Amino acid sequence: MTIGFRLLKTDRTTGARLGVLETPRGDVPTPVFMPVATQATVKAMEPEGVAGSGARILLANAYHLHLHPGEDLVAAHGGLHSFMNWPHPIITDSGGYQVFSLPEREISEEGVRFRQQKNGEPFTLTPEGSMAIQEKLGADIVMAFDECVPYPTPYPYAKEAMERTVRWAKRCLAAHGREDQAVFPIVQGSTYADLRRGCAEELAALDTPGIAIGGLSVGEGLEVMTEVLGHTLPHLPPEKPRYLMGVGLPEDILACVEAGVDMSDCVIPTKYARSGVFFTQVGRLRITRRNYRKDRFPPDTNCRCPTCAHYSRAYLHHLFQSGEILGQMLATTHNLHFYQQLMANIREAIQQDRFAAFKKDFLSAYFREEKKTGHVR
Amino acid sequence: MTIGFRLLKTDRTTGARLGVLETPRGDVPTPVFMPVATQATVKAMEPEGVAGSGARILLANAYHLHLHPGEDLVAAHGGLHSFMNWPHPIITDSGGYQVFSLPEREISEEGVRFRQQKNGEPFTLTPEGSMAIQEKLGADIVMAFDECVPYPTPYPYAKEAMERTVRWAKRCLAAHGREDQAVFPIVQGSTYADLRRGCAEELAALDTPGIAIGGLSVGEGLEVMTEVLGHTLPHLPPEKPRYLMGVGLPEDILACVEAGVDMSDCVIPTKYARSGVFFTQVGRLRITRRNYRKDRFPPDTNCRCPTCAHYSRAYLHHLFQSGEILGQMLATTHNLHFYQQLMANIREAIQQDRFAAFKKDFLSAYFREEKKTGHVR
Numbered sequence: 107m108t109i110g111f112r113l114l115k116t117d118r119t120t121g122a123r124l125g126v127l128e129t130p131r132g133d134v135p136t137p138v139f140m141p142v143a144t145q146a147t148v149k150a151m152e153p154e155g156v157a158g159s160g161a162r163i164l165l166a167n168a169y170h171l172h173l174h175p176g177e178d179l180v181a182a183h184g185g186l187h188s189f190m191n192w193p194h195p196i197i198t199d200s201g202g203y204q205v206f207s208l209p210e211r212e213i214s215e216e217g218v219r220f221r222q223q224k225n226g227e228p229f230t231l232t233p234e235g236s237m238a239i240q241e242k243l244g245a246d247i248v249m250a251f252d253e254c255v256p257y258p259t260p261y262p263y264a265k266e267a268m269e270r271t272v273r274w275a276k277r278c279l280a281a282h283g284r285e286d287q288a289v290f291p292i293v294q295g296s297t298y299a300d301l302r303r304g305c306a307e308e309l310a311a312l313d314t315p316g317i318a319i320g321g322l323s324v325g326e327g328l329e330v331m332t333e334v335l336g337h338t339l340p341h342l343p344p345e346k347p348r349y350l351m352g353v354g355l356p357e358d359i360l361a362c363v364e365a366g367v368d369m370s371d372c373v374i375p376t377k378y379a380r381s382g383v384f385f386t387q388v389g390r391l392r393i394t395r396r397n398y399r400k401d402r403f404p405p406d407t408n409c410r411c412p413t414c415a416h417y418s419r420a421y422l423h424h425l426f427q428s429g430e431i432l433g434q435m436l437a438t439t440h441n442l443h444f445y446q447q448l449m450a451n452i453r454e455a456i457q458q459d460r461f462a463a464f465k466k467d468f469l470s471a472y473f474r475e476e477k478k479t480g481h482v483r
Numbered sequence: 484m485t486i487g488f489r490l491l492k493t494d495r496t497t498g499a500r501l502g503v504l505e506t507p508r509g510d511v512p513t514p515v516f517m518p519v520a521t522q523a524t525v526k527a528m529e530p531e532g533v534a535g536s537g538a539r540i541l542l543a544n545a546y547h548l549h550l551h552p553g554e555d556l557v558a559a560h561g562g563l564h565s566f567m568n569w570p571h572p573i574i575t576d577s578g579g580y581q582v583f584s585l586p587e588r589e590i591s592e593e594g595v596r597f598r599q600q601k602n603g604e605p606f607t608l609t610p611e612g613s614m615a616i617q618e619k620l621g622a623d624i625v626m627a628f629d630e631c632v633p634y635p636t637p638y639p640y641a642k643e644a645m646e647r648t649v650r651w652a653k654r655c656l657a658a659h660g661r662e663d664q665a666v667f668p669i670v671q672g673s674t675y676a677d678l679r680r681g682c683a684e685e686l687a688a689l690d691t692p693g694i695a696i697g698g699l700s701v702g703e704g705l706e707v708m709t710e711v712l713g714h715t716l717p718h719l720p721p722e723k724p725r726y727l728m729g730v731g732l733p734e735d736i737l738a739c740v741e742a743g744v745d746m747s748d749c750v751i752p753t754k755y756a757r758s759g760v761f762f763t764q765v766g767r768l769r770i771t772r773r774n775y776r777k778d779r780f781p782p783d784t785n786c787r788c789p790t791c792a793h794y795s796r797a798y799l800h801h802l803f804q805s806g807e808i809l810g811q812m813l814a815t816t817h818n819l820h821f822y823q824q825l826m827a828n829i830r831e832a833i834q835q836d837r838f839a840a841f842k843k844d845f846l847s848a849y850f851r852e853e854k855k856t857g858h859v860r
Contacts, residue, residue, distance in 0.1 A: 146801070150808040175801040179777055183795060191793040400556055416568040418560060424523070424552040431527040431808055 185244025562621025
């Protein structure tokens with residue numbers, strides 16, 4: 107088992123957990139937020155800047171990297187870490203989420219058949235195929251190939267997809283051979299309590315160092331997500347880290363940490379940055395708005411990131427108005443710092459048994475302005 | 484006089500000069516190449532990365548910065564250095580070159596009248612107006628407002644524009660009041676030897692710490708440019724630095740240094756980088772070409788820049804094919820390093836009285852492949 111997890115403590119009044127994910131490439135304090143490097147790059151960032159934000163683990167995508175540049179090329183470079191110049195831990199997603207979003211995919215027990223975008227040729231991605239791709243990519247943690255259903259999904263189909271996901275997870279574990287990689291299976295079951303519980307119990311019985319929760323953050327909203335987590339997490343073994351995939355906004359992350367999630371990833375901080383949205387302690391700030399044209403304050407007056415240390419809202423507004431790449435670079439730097447600082451504050455609060463108060467205070471400051479005006483600043 | 488120049492030596496067999504441009508923000512060894520930061524940013528680069536390439540002086544543009552974000556806003560930030568987080572010297576171009584490229588401009592003795600792109604309102608840029616804008620922007624060196632004619636231009640019009648440029652230079656000096664800024668006038672005269680000579684002599688008589696040469700690199704070609712420099716430079720005082728505007732490719736820079744130019748600027752290293760062209764010791768390399776798809780060598784096997792230290796051609800090819808901003812960032816980093824390393828090598832060669840041999844060897848290696856195959860690598 108290459109990946110370990112030490113559960114240091116659970117918050118006194120909530121389900122929030124403080125821990126350490128132990129990997130061959132270093133320890134990662136949890137709860138952790140993982141920036142997304144879909145195509146082997148965190149968009150608009152050099153890896154040194156990503157590490158400078160405090161991030162120590164990234165999520166890359168097996169499906170995208172299979173299409174381009176191909177897992178064999180990455181393997182010839184000695185794997186993803188060397189290919190993209192990121193010496194810290196990496197997870198790869200299995201491609202499940204991506205191929206199920208394709209238009210003409212056909213699902214069978216074997217796998218998912220679809221047309222490849224690059225050449226129109228049919229291709230079948232199977233649990234075994236996904237493992238082979240991910241072994242070549244060489245991440246520290248690889249994800250089982252799962253069937254992610256949209257929201258909402260009728261019970262019979264959600265059940266069928268969940269059961270297939272369990273069978274596929276077992277095939278993934280049987281096929282996977284790299285001893286320096288860990289495989290995390292993924293709990294599915296849509297919004298149905300018994301399906302989530304059943305899936306969680308079946309996957310918990312497998313010999314894996316961690317378990318992921320998929321099929322959330324697909325449009326169901328924060329309330330339903332929290333409900334589903336309530337049906338899922340109690341049935342997972344406390345000694346294994348729980349990775350909630352694709353979450354989210356700061357308020358979503360606080361909710362999932364409160365429920366007992368240890369790891370999450372999302373494109374939101376980087377994607378929003380590229381459209382000029384800065385996350386700050388007092389809410390989101392859309393730098394392209396005209397009222398920042400002459401504003402000489404930093405984006406977030408309480409932030410110590412390199413962007414806030416050196417640049418004004420007016421300069422950043424100018425960069426976005428002028429279509430300058432530097433605007434996207436500096437905004438991404440800030441948002442990654444904001445997310446990592448949020449996670450550091452969350453961990454400190456759990457350590458001090460005051461997570462509930464921290465969450466309340468954070469959300470109160472974060473939404474005060476937005477509630478007053480009805481829109482982001 | 485805030486800007487000084489020490490001429491250290493002239494190469495034994497060519498006109499190449501070794502010197503130091505002295506500014507309140509630090510000394511700049513010459514010959515120097517200045518990256519372009521038109522809109523107060525070197526495109527796709529953080530200023531720390533620009534400085535990391537060895538660059539110590541940038542060129543920004545008064546016309547573009549007047550349009551957006553406006554000189555008053557920059558002044559409210561304490562000037563360009565603070566606005567864009569660049570503590571080293573800056574030059575601003577006067578806007579002459581830009582407004583003469585506009586479609587419906589009308590030239591009179593007063594200045595140039597044109598419609599502003601942002602609101603369609605007519606605006607007249609005058610020598611005095613350009614000085615006022617540049618004083619507010621706060622660069623260390625500001626350029627006189629000149630009339631740059633296209634190539635080719637009939638003699639009578641070239642003469643008229645040159646004479647107006649001289650009158651405008653005098654008005655610029657009379658209007659300019661900031662003692663911590665130096666003004667450089669600009670020699671015009673198209674390709675006509677007597678006009679270039681006359682203009683050089685008139686401007687040399689003015690009390691300025693440096694002189695620029697404009698109206699070149701506008702399509703006349705390297706041979707004609709060298710010829711014009713031969714008609715111009717001998718009539719400039721050797722104790723003043725000579726700044727050739729808008730040049731150029733490595734071969735152009737070598738030719739102008741050989742003729743006795745001390746400073747130059749160009750968008751080429753940054754612009755080419757963003758389309759995937761890397762400058763290397765053995766010629767240009769177009770990273771988007773299919774033959775780099777699996778190439779694990781760095782872009783330039785002899786380069787010690789951060790890009791060549793950490794990334795393969797295959798990874799960079801992947802980034803460009805995937806439309807990832809990091810590709811443009813890493814290519815720009817490399818090209819800026821390449822240009823600064825070229826200038827360092829040029830200065831060392833002049834110091835050792837072997838500039839002619841250096842130029843020959845450089846060009847021989849640089850063009851070997853391109854001459855063999857007829858295209859960039």
